[in-house]
Amino acid sequence: MITIKENKIFKKAYYKGKKEIAHNLVLYYIPNNGDTKIGITVSKKIGNAVTRNRIRRLVRESWRTFCVKEGYDVIIVARTAAAKSDFYAIKDALFDLLCKSELILQ
RNA sequence: UGAGUAGAUCGGGCAAUCGCAGAUGCAACGUCCGAAAGGAUGCAGAUGAGGAAAGUCCGGGCUCCGCAGGGCAGGGUGCCGGGUAACUCCCGGUAGAGGCGACUCUCAGGAAAGUGCAACAGAAAAUAAACCGCCACUUUUAGUGGUAAGGGUGGAAUAGUAAGGUAAGAGCUUACUGGAAAACAGGUAACUGUUUUUUCGUGUAAACCCCACUCGGAGCAACACCGGAUUAAGGAGAAUACGUUGGCCCGACGCUCCUUGGGUAGGUGGCUUGAAUUAUGCAGAGAUGCAUAAUCUAGAUAGAUGAUUGUCUUAAACAGAACCCGGCUUACAGAUCUGCUCAAUUU
RNA sequence: GGUGCCAUUGCCAAGUGGUAAGGCCAAGGUCUGCAAAACCUUUAUUCCCCGGUUCAAAUCCGGGUGGCACCU
Secondary structure (H helix, E strand, O other), X not given: XXXXXXXXXXXXXXXXXXXXXXXXXXXXXXXXXXXXEEEEEOOOOOOOHHHHHHHHHHHHHHHHOOOEOOOEEEEEEEOHHHHHOOHXXXXXXXXXXXXXXXXXXX
């Protein structure tokens, strides 16, 4: 799993990329010419450090179970409802988003 | 048994599968990224967030500011003694307040060194004073003098109660109580007790201030090293000037400094062996100190602990290390243990 | 991670212990044929919250909450 570290790519995906929305997650994606990278954003509005860490881990664990097409920058933003979601809710939401955006393989 | 009070400990456990992090060992000495410094990549078994990691309210280590120097200004602390690396911390005591009690709480120096303030009300708010009243005298719907007992105001009115005394009164006198001072005794001290003397000028210092002690500034985004890139334009000063030591002056040190614009801002160290943890013993009333033995117990850099299943008593509260320690404060479901107090009952 | 600042009416804000100025907005009135302008009147009661000092706290002291800025 390769993560996005530059602020440039985040901004580029927000302004130029496409997006899909679920009730607790938002997915931005934009094609690049390399490996698929993932960036996870959980803002301070959602909760304290423990809550934010937990959401990030759940998203990362869900991402690990899916096979995704090569050549995209993908950014996942957590919404306020994600603080009360358990693992299965986040996994289902992420699956829906990946199906809608046609990034998922199989 | 119930109610309370003080203190201590824990803060989900175990097993299986998948996944993450750095270090160690083995393998490899290659491949990939990069201008370089350097980084990534295989396998293994162990290890991997807290009592508050939080707030950043104090104190210290560490690093830099040449040394960390002097003075002024400014800040902090404030009953006494002790502990500590240090402290707005802790322990023991004193005084005051609360509670039947165990016990708890307290920013607890000085108001007679000086300055200020005390709105409204009230006669008067501080070198006392005289509105009503009381008493005496007179020129009698009033004035002069005496008076602090009584009235009313206020948070606060020059100590309170009783008796004597007086024209009326007054610590004017006496007794008791309160305060202050002195002597003696006890205590390291704060202070306590006894005796004597004295009628005894309010409150506020979390107002300025005084006294005693104490504090240089900044913070790991500090700082050091390696490598790279850029160095253009304008301005100031040249020893009675400028800059640094983030308030000022002295002292010390240095020769460059400032403004605007552009470019580059990558990596490594700092980083975890420490006022460390555990156990035992000794000293002490306690905080704590000393000695011996054993142990190594996160170190990331967009930031590592998660998911699933089973099981146990319950899908556990508050909550995530970021240089490191000692405290304080704040948040917190629940569980366990110990000392003590009060009430009821039984023996 | 560290450092600093702020919170007062709907908005902008003044206020160095004695009961909260001013402007804008709003509401009502006067004026006008109707408006605007002008003039008059009204609107803080938990001064972000909790405790303390004081006779008395928006103000002084301690703790908390929320917001903002800077250091990369």
